[in-house]
Amino acid sequence: MTKKEPRLSGVKEIARRANVSIGTVDRVIHNRYGVSPKTRDKINVIIRELDYEPNLLARRLASRVIRIATLIPLVSDETSFWEAPLLGIGQAESEIKQYNVVIDKYFFDQNDKDSFVKQSQKILRKKPDGILMVPDFIQEAVKFTDKCKHLNIPYVFMDSDIPDQPSLSYIGPNLYSSGYLAGNLVSYVTREKDAVLILNISKDIEKQNHILRKEEGFRGYFKDRGSKKRIEKIDIKRVDPKSIEKEIAAVLTKHKDIKLLFVTNSRVSVVASCLKRLDKKLILIGYDFIRENIESLKAGDIDFLICQKPGEQAYKGVMTLYKFLVQKSEIEQVLFMPIDIITKENYQFYRN
Amino acid sequence: MTKKEPRLSGVKEIARRANVSIGTVDRVIHNRYGVSPKTRDKINVIIRELDYEPNLLARRLASRVIRIATLIPLVSDETSFWEAPLLGIGQAESEIKQYNVVIDKYFFDQNDKDSFVKQSQKILRKKPDGILMVPDFIQEAVKFTDKCKHLNIPYVFMDSDIPDQPSLSYIGPNLYSSGYLAGNLVSYVTREKDAVLILNISKDIEKQNHILRKEEGFRGYFKDRGSKKRIEKIDIKRVDPKSIEKEIAAVLTKHKDIKLLFVTNSRVSVVASCLKRLDKKLILIGYDFIRENIESLKAGDIDFLICQKPGEQAYKGVMTLYKFLVQKSEIEQVLFMPIDIITKENYQFYRN
DNA sequence: CTGAAAGCGCTTACAG
DNA sequence: CTGAAAGCGCTTACAG
Numbered sequence: 001m002t003k004k005e006p007r008l009s010g011v012k013e014i015a016r017r018a019n020v021s022i023g024t025v026d027r028v029i030h031n032r033y034g035v036s037p038k039t040r041d042k043i044n045v046i047i048r049e050l051d052y053e054p055n056l057l058a059r060r061l062a063s064r065v066i067r068i069a070t071l072i073p074l075v076s077d078e079t080s081f082w083e084a085p086l087l088g089i090g091q092a093e094s095e096i097k098q099y100n101v102v103i104d105k106y107f108f109d110q111n112d113k114d115s116f117v118k119q120s121q122k123i124l125r126k127k128p129d130g131i132l133m134v135p136d137f138i139q140e141a142v143k144f145t146d147k148c149k150h151l152n153i154p155y156v157f158m159d160s161d162i163p164d165q166p167s168l169s170y171i172g173p174n175l176y177s178s179g180y181l182a183g184n185l186v187s188y189v190t191r192e193k194d195a196v197l198i199l200n201i202s203k204d205i206e207k208q209n210h211i212l213r214k215e216e217g218f219r220g221y222f223k224d225r226g227s228k229k230r231i232e233k234i235d236i237k238r239v240d241p242k243s244i245e246k247e248i249a250a251v252l253t254k255h256k257d258i259k260l261l262f263v264t265n266s267r268v269s270v271v272a273s274c275l276k277r278l279d280k281k282l283i284l285i286g287y288d289f290i291r292e293n294i295e296s297l298k299a300g301d302i303d304f305l306i307c308q309k310p311g312e313q314a315y316k317g318v319m320t321l322y323k324f325l326v327q328k329s330e331i332e333q334v335l336f337m338p339i340d341i342i343t344k345e346n347y348q349f350y351r352n
Numbered sequence: 353m354t355k356k357e358p359r360l361s362g363v364k365e366i367a368r369r370a371n372v373s374i375g376t377v378d379r380v381i382h383n384r385y386g387v388s389p390k391t392r393d394k395i396n397v398i399i400r401e402l403d404y405e406p407n408l409l410a411r412r413l414a415s416r417v418i419r420i421a422t423l424i425p426l427v428s429d430e431t432s433f434w435e436a437p438l439l440g441i442g443q444a445e446s447e448i449k450q451y452n453v454v455i456d457k458y459f460f461d462q463n464d465k466d467s468f469v470k471q472s473q474k475i476l477r478k479k480p481d482g483i484l485m486v487p488d489f490i491q492e493a494v495k496f497t498d499k500c501k502h503l504n505i506p507y508v509f510m511d512s513d514i515p516d517q518p519s520l521s522y523i524g525p526n527l528y529s530s531g532y533l534a535g536n537l538v539s540y541v542t543r544e545k546d547a548v549l550i551l552n553i554s555k556d557i558e559k560q561n562h563i564l565r566k567e568e569g570f571r572g573y574f575k576d577r578g579s580k581k582r583i584e585k586i587d588i589k590r591v592d593p594k595s596i597e598k599e600i601a602a603v604l605t606k607h608k609d610i611k612l613l614f615v616t617n618s619r620v621s622v623v624a625s626c627l628k629r630l631d632k633k634l635i636l637i638g639y640d641f642i643r644e645n646i647e648s649l650k651a652g653d654i655d656f657l658i659c660q661k662p663g664e665q666a667y668k669g670v671m672t673l674y675k676f677l678v679q680k681s682e683i684e685q686v687l688f689m690p691i692d693i694i695t696k697e698n699y700q701f702y703r704n
Numbered sequence: 705c706t707g708a709a710a711g712c713g714c715t716t717a718c719a720g
Numbered sequence: 721c722t723g724a725a726a727g728c729g730c731t732t733a734c735a736g
Contacts, residue, residue, distance in 0.1 A: 007712085007713070011713070012713075021722065021723045022723090034722080039722085054713085055712085055714065056714095057409050057451060057452070057712085058413055060714090061410055061413060061714070061729070062713075063715050064716085098407065100409070100728090174701065177697065177700075177701070180697055181695065184697040185695075188541045338703060339701050341693040341698070345532055345535075349688050359729070372706075373707045374708095374731095375707060376707075378730075407730065409730085410728070411729080411731075413714090413730070414730045
């Protein structure tokens with residue numbers, strides 16, 4: 001139970017060696033104004049000599065609070081998808097609030113551009129130290145982040161990227177690859193002569209980059225292999241269960257050789273119900289670890305879910321900002337999430 | 353840039369309200385001897401009133417170092433499996449060393465009981481604050497942990513459990529379920545009439561709980577469904593490639609209807625090579641995200657790998673101890689890792 | 705059984 | 721441009 005011996009490579013030691021006060025050392029460490037080039041150089045040399053690494057514990061204890069803002073979609077009744085990211089943010093929050101970090105959460109409506117703009121303005125007024133956001137509305141997000149750049153506020157994109165707008169980091173799925181993986185699964189669970197059906201279900205599919213990229217990836221898999229597998233597709237824009245069922249019934253009646261359905265988003269549990277009512281037992285692959293889908297998976301009505309840990313995405317987004325703000329450490333510019341395959345027999349162990 | 357306002361629910365405030373010194377408050381918080389029941393009670397009431405939560409930053413900064421010891425198998429030439437856990441420990445280390453935590457790493461030889469005993473004695477002499485271990489040798493591990501209990505040193509098991517020996521936590525795979533999941537996959541990628549072959553490859557299979565439990569799970573899947581699928585099995589105890597190849601060749605010649613091979617451990621890449629030399633294209637399922645296996649996966653010689661993030665297992669093991677020692681927080685007694693399915697099309701995104 | 709002081713390694717005003 | 725002091729919220733000896 002000996003007392004810790006004092007550290008001999010801290011600011012004190014640097015100050016002693018440089019014959020200055022620790023205040024001056026602090027100024028150099030943080031690149032603040034008001035140090036003569038001469039003493040600055042002298043101190044920097046010593047810092048390198050000692051291989052100085054700041055004690056983050058002491059740093060966080062002594063310094064002012066760090067504020068991180070998050071801007072993500074509201075949990076809607078259309079989908080509970082955004083529950084997990086919110087939980088992920090909460091987890092990050094509870095881990096780092098002890099380190100003198102505060103997280104302010106903002107939400108926008110995915111069907112309402114203006115809500116995105118309004119919330120982003122609110123955030124800017126608060127001048128946070130960093131921002132995590134889902135840039136669903138590209139033009140508006142570009143305007144927003146332009147202002148961030150101007151104010152020197154770092155920002156991280158999650159779930160979808162704007163490659164042209166340089167961010168601290170993008171954390172999210174690789175959509176093409178996840179569609180490609182679906183193709184891979186299909187090649188295992190169907191015969192070459194079996195046809196498959198792609199289902200895009202959304203009010204405006206054209207604007208849903210997610211859906212388009214996944215379909216591309218899926219088709220890419222078969223194209224790359226010169227496969228002649230027949231791929232049917234329907235775009236369903238009226239998203240009430242009845243309309244969906246009608247459209248599915250029509251296609252299946254027309255194409256009897258369809259053995260597998262691939263739903264390009266989280267709406268797969270609705271399709272599962274349709275198939276049940278139509279009394280068709282086909283293989284069903286879809287996306288996302290959300291409650292409704294898990295229920296269908298358990299019941300055996302969905303065969304495979306492809307998931308990309310949205311909770312962890314958000315958690316990592318916050319942590320990335322924290323690490324950058326506190327440690328000024330290097331940040332991976334793009335972080336693709338793993339592409340997980342979930343079945344009835346491993347969902348119990350999955351952590352979203 | 354305002355200065356932080358002082359916290360009004362810290363030890364100081366408690367001391368002020370209780371009319372004692374902060375030293376006494378500290379004694380109560382840590383349940384140390386030497387406080388009269390009266391003042392203890394008084395202080396405890398105030399602690400509850402204020403809903404006091406210690407500032408861990410300050411706590412770690414002021415207090416002595418925490419020492420965690422880890423005891424895991426050496427990376428051997430038999431398998432590179434233990435590389436990942438070692439990396440996981442390193443990652444945890446680099447994250448928490450700033451919090452005044454030191455990790456001492458010890459290793460034993462999986463083929464040498466004595467090395468386990470020797471290392472465990474070394475650890476005990478150092479009296480660490482917590483221990484993470486892989487209890488491969490059950491009797492020896494029980495003895496070791498008995499002493500830990502006596503010395504009041506918490507320990508966490510990883511990779512394999514000793515349910516009868518109460519530990520702070522067990523973090524590892526659910527072996528039965530992972531075999532079960534393999535059965536699930538098989539049901540999708542073969543027809544009912546196709547036969548499958550289980551391959552247990554190890555010098556002494558009887559002692560390898562891992563292998564036995566996975567086989568059980570695999571068979572369980574078919575039993576639970578009343579399936580009549582034919583399941584052949586070979587135990588291969590001579591583990592050089594030549595012997596392995598000979599045994600496989602023999603079985604495949606005898607049973608022409610075998611369409612899929614299930615290897616119950618990380619030796620699956622060796623089997624992949626054998627099949628290649630025998631010029632047999634069968635579906636191959638095995639375990640573990642190790643270099644050799646990934647190569648075979650990429651080449652298309654392995655179809656599915658089942659993985660359980662051994663690196664994260666070790667990372668979480670260390671972090672569990674850290675959280676317990678610093679925050680005295682509640683610990684999950686059993687933490688099963690997710691069971692991941694890896695194919696040629698998603699391994700690039702996997703984080704082991 | 706209790707208190708007063710020093711210290712952990714930083715940052716933050718303030719003074720000059 | 722620089723220094724000296726106070727403080728962040730705890731823990732650790734030491735003294736009585």
